[in-house]
Amino acid sequence: MSKPVAIVTGASSGIGKATALRLARDFGVVVLVARGGEKLAEVGEQVKAIGAEALVLELDLMEASAAETVVKETTKRFGRIDALVNIAGAVPGLDVFQMSDEQWNAGMELKFQGARRLAVHAWGALKASGGALVFTSGNAAVIPKAGAAAVGAINAAVEALSKAFAERGIEDGVQVNSISPGATMTGRRQAMLEKAATSKNIGVEEVKLQFLKQAGISRFGEAGEIADLIAFVVSPAAHWMTGTVLRMDGGEVKST
Template sequence: MKSVAIVTGASSGIGRSTALRLALDFGAVVLVARGGEHLSEVTEEVRAMGAESLMIEQDLSAITAAERIVGETMARFGRVDALVNVAGAVPGIDVFQMTDEQWNTGMELKFHGARRLTIRAWEALKASKGAVVFVSGTAAINPKPGAAAVGAINAAIEALAKAFAERGIEDGVQVNSVSPGAVMTNRRLGMLEKVAASKGVTLDQAKQIFLAQAGIGRFGEPEEIAELMAFMVSQKARWMTGSVVRFDGGEVKSV
């Protein structure tokens, strides 16, 4: 029977790279994102690599999302062996400017979306002795006023992963989280382009300014994060649970 991985946020960035990487190790990959042409392209790429694929266009902030995703996965494949919760870009807005609606939107998508999906997939993961990975970010322990929601939600994600990991010890489900630093995704590029325009500098100069402020030598690549997550859901990492792996080029300076 084919092993099955679910990846959210699979249409671009870290989610896309993770889906493609897991296609090498799993017989089937379920790709979840809000939709669009890019999700279809990734689905076809997975198939071209020899794995089966199931594309589910779904906004994870919807209360019914988890039921639909797991229901369609079980109907098609009958099992879930890995769940990688990537979806959930949170806007970087100043703590004094962010509205309640914006806070709630971020929480519903990244935190509650991942929470509901993990709970709904738990029995299948328990049956397969599977693995879950949550994606947080360095702002969880290095928050800034201009990205208060990012930090708060990422910290909540890491605490949530710890709680699931405790239950997973009893149920045989491995749960960890990975905290990427500044990864060069299309979203990151768009942010840098805005900075360049606002400061009247070139894109390359904006990149160098960011790297200097972050205290890192270069940006990470989505494929690097995907490689780590492939290890984290593999049999080689089965004794690893409840861990927060910081993969950030040295951005976080604290011990």
């Protein structure tokens, strides 16, 4: 019997990297997709060290052909897809009046269209395996801010998209959910905090405390915590869970 295969996008850093390493414990094969070559290759070696096989695909999911390439390369080599986890998609946090059409479109192309195209191309293989499809959104979907307009709008679109796929998944035997991480401490988050500290002329720790107070949470999340949730969602234990948005955010979102 062939080994189960998981595809993780955005796998070179942050939550994507943590998820790839976590799923390496449960899947025989992890396919790593991201734009970052050297960092992505390093994650591939770490996946192998855990005991899983790794396929490293350095691709830009903003390119329309990339999704088809991911699925073709994966199925040609391994013959199956059991889980697809869409994590790629950093959206610029710019004011609603400052973003150009190009910036709006770039955010939508990577996080929304890239994930949509990949889900469409992988659907047949997921249907054949009775697999799991995961989208990643964010709390901005339900707490939109004028100062980060695209983040909220695109995350909300991703959550709606996941529910549309979930409806078809009920017919086809594919489990579909969306994971919404709260403020998670990644390299990108650290860079954002440092930029804010510079602009305010205060220390990074003070900026962190201000953020936590404003968000109403006690601490930042860890990428590994989000990865553990994703690992549960794509496991047999959670297979009846579908069409759901799961928020892991320390209590920032106080309503459903």
